[in-house]
Each structure stands twice: as C-alpha cells, then as structure tokens.
Amino acid sequence: MRGLLNPRAMSKEATRIVEVLRGAQPVGAEVVIEGWVRTRRDSKAGLSFVNVHDGSCFDAIQVVAASDLAEYEEVVLALGAGCAVRVRGSVVPSQGKGQSVELKALAIELVGDVESPETYPMQPKRHSMEYLREVGHLRPRTNVIGAVTRVRHTLSQAVHRFFHERGFYWIHTPIITASDAEGAGQMFRVSTLDLANLPRTKDGAVDFDQDFFGKESFLTVSGQLNVETYCCALSKVYTFGPTFRAENSNTRRHLAEFWMIEPEIAFADLADDVALAEDFLKSIFRALLDERDDDLRFFASFVDKECITRLEKLVESDFERMSYTEAVERLQKSGKKFEFEPRWGADLQSEHERYLTEEVVGRPIAVLDYPKDIKAFYMRQNDDGKTVAAMDVLAPGIGEIIGGSQREERLDRLDARIDEMGLPKDHYDWYRDLRRYGTVPHAGFGLGFERAILYATGMENIRDVIPFPRAPRQIDF
C-alpha cells in the first residue's frame, strides 16, 4: 500500500468501489477510491455523508467525513451531485442501515468541481427516460443507464465466451459493402462524392465509377452472406458487430445502428440450428443471472418486476418446437379474437407470436418451416415445395427474439429462387461459388443484441439500452 499516506499520490493506488463493498478490502484497511458524488448529507453531530459511485457496481459507497478534517469546510461542504472526488479512508463497519461497510474519510480531494449546480442536468431524483435521452453525455451517471451498461457488457462477454468455448471463430465481417440486394431493408449509402457536384455518366446517371470504391457502396444490413464463406471453411463461426438500417422506423424497438449476433454452422440442419439457439440463449442469460445480480435486482425493483423470474424460467425450461403450419392451426382454433386473422401464407403478427409463446405453451417456442414466399431467397427449400427451413424463436414477453434458417446449399435450387424473386444473379457470384465448390448443408441465425437486452432488463425503449442511439432524426452525442 505504498504511497497511501500521501494524499497527492493517491491516484495510482485507487481501489474500485465494488471491491470495498464486497469485502475484498478487510475492515480497517486503508484505501483510495475515485468517483462521482451522488448526494451529500450533513449532520450537526459534526460529520457529512457523501455517497460516491464509480460505476464498478450498482451501489455507491457512503463516505463519512468528520468535521475535523482539514478540508472539511472548504471541500466537503462544497460537494454536490456530479463532483469528481478522490477519497482516502479506512474501511469501517457502518453504524447506519443501508450498507454493511462505509469509508471513514482521512482525506478528500476535489478532482473536478461542478461549475454551477443549478444547471447540472442530473438532479438527485428520478428522471424520465425521455429526458435522459436529451442529456446523453451525462446519463451514464444514472443508476438505470449504469445498470444497463453493465448488463450489456456482461451479455457481450457471455456471447463471446459461449462461442469460444464451443470452437466458434469470431469473424469480423465488413461494415462497408457493395451488396445492394440483400433484401433486408433500406441501406445507408457510403460515398466520398461531392453531393453538390455529382459526376455523371453519358446517360445522366451518377457515375459511381468515380466514387471511392468505384461502385455504389453501402453500410451493411447483415453479415450473414459474408460469414457463410468462413463457415464453409472454418465450420463454426459467428459475427458480432454493428449493423445499419435506413428504414424510417419510429418505434421503441428499432434503431438505425444496432449490434447483431449471427452464428453459422456447417454440416448442420435446421434442428441443429434450433438446438444452438436454445443453448445460446440459456447460456448468456444464465451468465447474466450469475454475474449481475445487483443490477438485475434494480431492474426488478424499479423497471420490470418480472425480469428475473422471466430469465430464470427461460434458463430452466425446454424450448417447444412447432411447425408454422401447426402454429397457424392452433391460432385459428384458439377462438381468440385477433386484430389480424391468422392465415396460412401470411407472416405471424406480433399478437400471434405473443399468444403462442405466452398462452399456448407458456415458454419459449421455435416455430419451424415457414412459407417460402414470405422468407429470404437463401433459405433451404423443403420437399413439400411450399415451405423453407426457417425458424423463429419466440419468447414470452417480447415475441420474436431470434430468426434463422438452414441455407440452400444446392446451386440449382438457389438459382431458381434468385430468378423467381427477380434478384440480380451476378451480384451473388461469390455466394453461388460456395455451392459449386464443396457445398455443404449449413445453417445459422440472427439475434438483435439490443432486443436481447430489452428482454433481460424489462427496459421498454431500445434507445435506452445502447450507449448512443441512432434513429431517424437522432444522432446527437
């Protein structure tokens, strides 16, 4: 504990608050903590209570500063919400309720003052999520965004750990792409052309030959087609990266920039794919239950009281499997009045999905073999001539959480679909090559990472589970 006796040398020895609160530092130990003040309360008994958080865990630590500290008048009594401080103190059992240990201050240093407390946007009170979005640079200091951030991190780590432990390789698929016909929504254009003075070809079209890549280029809407190439070489692969959609979607479950997880497995069929999805969801949510109990208890108390039991139930229950055809029949026979009547050949509506998973089976369900006409060109055609080997995993409380399929590995069948759907075959030459050279049955799925976080936390708006939300007319911070 070299240097601790000199307040000016405190920073190199700082201890994370979580270690103090969890007892990693024994009672009597002298530690330095660094963080931001949440609240200060003064007692006429000659001491002040300063709550300090550093993001290392949900809780703040209570610093007890006695009035005989040299800097009491000048520093301690000037502390307020948001001040950055460094505190040297000894770990002591708390005399009050609400915490088992606290820090008896030996020295307090004001590292960064709050210039004008009356304009500091983070008041010591509950704020609306809408307001917090307007102060996106300061909202990480709140309980709720801090908790979301730690949950997000833990789930990210669990994703990578899950795949790594099972022999999957993480493939960094490209962010910029020239594939303009993946059929997954509007794309953002990437260009270095001068918008005010676009080069033209002889027939008046924009001359993309003069653009940076010499072709029309976009931000990716999915890494799937790219990751399939690595799947057909390294067998088990996945992507986990940003994805972009230029749809004008103004809802609480859409972002223009979000993170997607897409595993792809070779020598595998749809049943293998569903089994992987089930293992995957159970694994990452079990990790969350194990590692972020403090934050989950916060969500259960203040955001969604069902969130922990929902996770526990998902982790423990076996997923139901049901064909799309049977699902439609069950919906039609349910007698329940839906806004949209369930009909074979139409996609399942949100209300249908929730009814199936919440009321018909009461646990997660994988719906299999959808009509080919409502699914993408690359999905494997079933022998019935009507359906493809697609699957959606539906979960209580949210509906669709995963969508995937076995891929069409037969070149003639793939080409037939490309032609039927009027897609430009030349764009898919490299994708078709995978079917010409050592083709293999393979399958995969996609999971919107932010939607998984919504599910785990009970947060309502997807803009609050990503650090910097990008959505139509929203790109601040």
Next chain:
RNA sequence: UCCGGAGUAGCUCAGUGGUAGAGCGAUCGGCUGUUAACCGAUUGGUCGUAGGUUCGAGUCCUACCUCCGGAGCCA
C-alpha cells in the same frame, strides 16, 4: 411513412376563454449517524414556433417543429 397522444419553471406535472400554480431540484437557514432524509424560507416561466378567432388565448382554430405510444418494416 400512417394513426393516436403530448409540448407550461432546471425536472415531473396541474391549470378547459378573464391577474401563470404545485411538488421536486437549486440556494440559504434549522434539525438529525444521515440514506433520492426531514422542517422553513428564497429562487424560478416570451406557456414548442408562426399565424388566426376574440374586448380578452396557456386554454379555441390552422400550419409547422419536436417528443412519446401503436401500426407497418424488421433485428
């Protein structure tokens, strides 16, 4: 993009044609081993913007902007 709702003090909201309010915050004081403390005082607003109706508009009308919810699209 379509449908619905909402923009009033730093924040959350009340105010339904006649002199702009409360709680919280902030500031000051009191009290207390305190827990987003408690008690008192002070501070605080071109009522989203632009037009219009009216003797008079926060309130009624029109347009626009922004946000929220639902739908569509999807992850």
